[in-house]
Amino acid sequence: MDPDKALELVKSGAxxxxxxxxxxxxxxxxxxxxxxGPAFKGIKMIPPGVHFVFYSSSTRDGKEFSPxxxxxxxxxHSQVVVRxxxxxxxxxxxxxxxEEERYTQAVRSLxxxxxxxxxxxxxxxxxxxxxxxxxKSTIERLEPIGGEITxxxxxxxxxxxxxSALERALDEQLKNSKFSTPTEKHPKRGCxxxxxxxxxxxxxxxxxxxxxxxxxxxELLETLLVKDYGGAEESLLGELQxxxxxxxxxxxLEAFMQWKSLVSLLLGCTEAPFRTRSRLFTKFIxxxxxxxxxxxxxxxxxxxxxxxxxxxxxxxSSDSFLHRLCKDFFSLVEDASIVDGDLLSWTRKLKEMLExxxxxxxxxxxxxxxxxxxxxxxxxxxxxxxxxxSGSQHTTA
Numbered sequence: 314m315d316p317d318k319a320l321e322l323v324k325s326g327a328x329x330x331x332x333x334x335x336x337x338x339x340x341x342x343x344x345x346x347x348x349x350g351p352a353f354k355g356i357k358m359i360p361p362g363v364h365f366v367f368y369s370s371s372t373r374d375g376k377e378f379s380p381x382x383x384x385x386x387x388x389x390h391s392q393v394v395v396r397x398x399x400x401x402x403x404x405x406x407x408x409x410x411x412e413e414e415r416y417t418q419a420v421r422s423l424x425x426x427x428x429x430x431x432x433x434x435x436x437x438x439x440x441x442x443x444x445x446x447x448x449k450s451t452i453e454r455l456e457p458i459g460g461e462i463t464x465x466x467x468x469x470x471x472x473x474x475x476x477s478a479l480e481r482a483l484d485e486q487l488k489n490s491k492f493s494t495p496t497e498k499h500p501k502r503g504c505x506x507x508x509x510x511x512x513x514x515x516x517x518x519x520x521x522x523x524x525x526x527x528x529x530x531x532e533l534l535e536t537l538l539v540k541d542y543g544g545a546e547e548s549l550l551g552e553l554q555x556x557x558x559x560x561x562x563x564x565x566l567e568a569f570m571q572w573k574s575l576v577s578l579l580l581g582c583t584e585a586p587f588r589t590r591s592r593l594f595t596k597f598i599x600x601x602x603x604x605x606x607x608x609x610x611x612x613x614x615x616x617x618x619x620x621x622x623x624x625x626x627x628x629x630s631s632d633s634f635l636h637r638l639c640k641d642f643f644s645l646v647e648d649a650s651i652v653d654g655d656l657l658s659w660t661r662k663l664k665e666m667l668e669x670x671x672x673x674x675x676x677x678x679x680x681x682x683x684x685x686x687x688x689x690x691x692x693x694x695x696x697x698x699x700x701x702x703s704g705s706q707h708t709t710a
Contacts, residue, residue: 319358319431327359327388328420328429329366331405333398337371339378341562343440344607345433354428360437361390363447365558370403379403382463383563385456385555387449393417404461442603444554446596451551457502462563466502503567504559507541507552509574530581534590537578546593549575550600557604573634576601580638583645591653598659602666609670639667640675 331340331354338349342356343364367383382404386394395413396405408416419425457466510533542548553575559568579597586594646652646660667673 322358322434323423323426324421325361325391326357326432327361327364327390327392327394328355328357329359330355330393330395330416330420330425330429331398332396332416333400334368334405335370335398337374339369339371341365341367341383342432343562344436344443347430352428353430354425355430356432357426357429358432358434359388360432360434361388361392363387363444363449363452364440365444365562366394367562368405380464381562381564382461382465383559383565384460384462385447385452385558387452391421393420439607443558443607446547446551446600447554447558448551451548451555454548455504455506455552455555457504459502461502462504462559462565462568464564464566467565467567504555504565504571506556506567506571507537507549509537509571509578511574511577529583530578531583531585531588534578534582534585546590546596549593550596553597553600554604561604561608577634577638580642586646586656587649587652591656595653595656595659598656598663602659602663605663605670606666636667636673639664639673643675 329342334340334349334353336349336351340347340349340353340356342359347353347356364386365383366386367381369378369381371378388394393413393416395408395416397408398404399406407413456462538544538546538549553572556568556572556575559565560572579594582590582594643660643664646657664675668675
């Protein structure tokens, strides 16, 4: 890079000053990971905006790593974010305001410049596709007390829920870690995610109507958008991106469960994509397209503590919740008589990527009244045929 251009980016970009971080610690910003060397003191040339910082301390030989701790920042123009390593707690902590101002001036005077690694700007566009709906208000609304997202604060939060292979793997990683600490040392400090009911229950509602509400999540989506998101579709998408990043980069089990709940909600809508929310669903499909595209890249890894354990092929097996929901949603969109062109285009793009990357097949096996399911699908609705059908015709998508 031209020296004058580099200097301009150093001065205009944000700086993450990280002091006293032990060698071999893994430090991540967005989609980039740095292994701390003896001279490392932070990262410079960070574009203004929302970023996710995460780190994992290691043993002295750099062979074993602690559970990841991460936090979101909304970096301003030329802002300096200062954190200092606490040896006893083995984590990064804030410094007093006066001290932070002193360090800020030193950074702006380029006193730390030779110890700061540059943010790889060629990867910034990829990060923006993963975070474009996250705003400062999204972070303030969702982040836990203290801002730190880590699975060590989530022990016991999801003990009574059914766990997927991925969730069990995360649990096992935490239990077996030499860095694991007793639950009572870390109070439960989870994120303030929106509560998404898995099953809709209402008193005084006939069983047929209740079944309909659970088969089509459109009414639930509309209620949540008004009640929890103030009618702002972008706030819902921001939470979806926040949860995915906290799950993938921060290895948060709670975040994975929230991402799963939001994806299940949206893919479970059969009316909303064609009525008043076609733009929302186009944006949603675009969001999960870029999320899965990033997550499925085989060379993504954060070393021993990395993301490679999270998005392996076993998680994306053909019997996963995502495969089942995608199959139903793809058929719904492709078979619709009237559908938004952008929604159809992005749906086909997502379908093609999953077919090519994972070898998934989306051919429907059975169809009754537009509800598709495989014969051995435990999630398939129980359908009682009151009249003997005279005949049926089925075409595959």
